[in-house]
Amino acid sequence: MTTDDLKRAARVLRAELAEQGVDLSHARALELVAHQAGYKDWNVAAARSTPSSTVGLGAPVPVLRMVDVERTRAFYLGFLGFAVEFEHRFEPGLPLYLRVERDGARLDLSEHHGDGTPGSVVWIPVADVRALQRELLATGYTHMRPGIDDDAPGGPTLEVIDPAQNVLRFAEVPR
Incomplete structure (x- = not known):
């Protein structure tokens, strides 16, 4: 997973919990997503996850x-x-x-x-x-x-x- 994938997962987690009335900070959501991905904490996840590409490849078009x-x-x-x-x-x-x-x-x-x-x-x-x-x-x-x-x-x-x-x-x- 890329760092962007983990950040996106944290945003989705916050949004879904907010719909259920659960308030969660962005930092806490990042920590939870990092744990789910198997990392000790967000800092380790950010350091070890695949960096996001700067090339910006899109979906192929057959x-x-x-x-x-x-x-x-x-x-x-x-x-x-x-x-x-x-x-x-x-x-x-x-x-x-x-x-x-x-x-x-x-x-x-x-x-x-x-x-x-x-x-x-x-x-x-x-x-x-x-x-x-x-x-x-x-x-x-x-x-x-x-x-x-x-x-x-x-x-x-x-x-x-x-x-x-x-x-x-x-x-x-x-x-």
Whole structure:
């Protein structure tokens, strides 16, 4: 854990206890989080935990190949409920590059030769896979009625296949 992770845990602990009427100082919350992480106290935790990166890496954004823009839009926007974050063409008639987003999950979809490989697989964590399944079935999308694999290695998983044969696996991660 990084020092920032420990500080974030202390803020969450204080906020949750405050909701229950328990007042806890920030310093005490840091001490409790340090003990939970296996350190003697906050000073030891701060000295020994992984320093936070100054590089600032963000979450990766997979680039998936698309071969039919209209079918791809119907799948990602209509069926899966993503929204367009941006789209780009160098000029009319040239390949489309499209970013879609939903709840912080971002995917880039590209018609450009060399971007992505049809048939790629993307694993996406989801809080409630059954709620997602109900939502998808309610869209009336006629090309797919996804089920849930309760025995998948990443947790209960709903799998869908886009028009370019890219596989999206929505897996419910344990809390």
